[in-house]
Amino acid sequence: MKFISNNSFFAKLQVEQSKPFVIAGPCSAESEEQVMETAQALQQQGIKLFRAGIWKPRTRPGSFEGVGEKGLAWLKRVKQELGLMVTTEVATGKHVEEALKYNIDVLWIGARTTVNPFAVQEIADALKGVQVPVMIKNPINPDLALWIGAIERIYTTGITDLAAIHRGFSSYGESKYRNTPLWQIPIELKARFQNMPLIIDPSHIGGKRELIFPITQKALDLGYDGMIIESHPRPDFALSDAAQQVTPAALKDILDRLQVRKPKYDDAELVNRAEELRLQIDAADHHIIEALAKRMALVELIGEYKKLNNVQVLQLERWKEIFRTRANWAEEAGVSPAFIEELYKLIHVESIRKQTAVMKDE
Structure with missing residues (x-):
């Protein structure tokens, strides 16, 4: 499989932001005011791709499960007024259709969806004949073949502008991580598909905002191409994943502290x-x-x-x-x-x- 060329969406994003690229925004779009406030703050930092969850697949019923389609109009406003590109998660064929109707620039497939080949195939069917960049998170369980299978299903639709998101893996027992990194799995994926961008999701791996910096730095030391980080103007009051979100100002501090290593020896x-x-x-x-x-x-x-x-x-x-x-x-x-x-x-x-x-x- 040949994934990206120099003219691909992710390649251009790397050039515009000076690799590695940054994707940021709230875990969930909660209100139009919250979305615009966050997007304006991130725009001032040079962020090009704004993320927000519209549909939120939660583990247990009764949790905030997103605002649904009306949130897509808020992302459309971000595009029109601030000039940012936008991305959101899709979990069904209907989600794909609605997101494309609002001209969402990039789609991502979440871990709970990647784990289900039937769900991924439904999304792939909805994407046939469409050219839109797609990011695919690892499945919740540590199964490299399942991750590759999801990538292949989307690739067979004709979409080659693909990226993989490493968000960690569920595990039983105590851990300092919300989702254990198991770095060997994404490294093996990168070894097999060297031209496909690999993106770190430190928010979901760590589950705590204080872990975002060390996780991201380790990913950059391993040669990851980009990062997707959750940012909220008032994280403690967020309707989902409050503990792992950071303010735009805190995000800027994290990004300023990160060190990007040279890919090769130059002497x-x-x-x-x-x-x-x-x-x-x-x-x-x-x-x-x-x-x-x-x-x-x-x-x-x-x-x-x-x-x-x-x-x-x-x-x-x-x-x-x-x-x-x-x-x-x-x-x-x-x-x-x-x-x-x-x-x-x-x-x-x-x-x-x-x-x-x-x-x-x-």
Whole structure:
């Protein structure tokens, strides 16, 4: 799939704002006055694309679910009077039709919609024959294939001006994040579709306004192309997601503090030094793989021993000992114990697979 060219909407936005671009506005359009007040403040900061939710898919009934179609007229006024481009979320084919009727410049598909292929296909059907930029958020669950599938469904309509929004993933248990970033998933998406813009949504990842800056900075350090941030003139009184919205003034402070890294080394000496370090990393990786191969060969031997003595594959006490001791060894070596725990979970899965195969081999 070939997504964007130099003449695409997102490419132009990068040029106009000096990459990375910024999309900002309230979580929800609550009133015409609130929309215009926010848009005027953001326009003065040089924001080009104004966001506001018109239809709000909420987790539980009784929550504020958006003002509906009348909010589209407010966005149209933002376009006409302030010259800003506007974007809103669509979750059904009817939403698409209504948004296009009001000349909304960009559409986005939310996480609760991306998770449902039937809903995405309905939107894709409504977009056939239309040329409008579309941004697609990751699904609420950490499923890269589902995210790619949503992108492909929109792409098959003929729309190539696409962008992906990383808004984090739902998880069970306590976390400092509202939605866990799981950075490896959007990084893998970017590796597969290098020409497709990747946008960070720190408001939904963090769930708290104080986390917007560090999350955004990390995204920029990873080479993200843009950001979408919720901004409200009086965040504490917002009708939805109050804790994660910032005032336009606070947004300006965040943007002023962000550092944009160079995409590549621009000095020959730095290039040479980086290449030396990469060669050393390659050598270290070679040693790691050799060590893993040796370990797996030993795993197969102990699998043969278990089979010979009619002993089950999973030895829970042994696994608990490995899980505990390797984390301790990691800490002593200055390596993150949490990283080693995750690594050994994978190693353990492969060890179980190999021993199970030994047991089945008659």
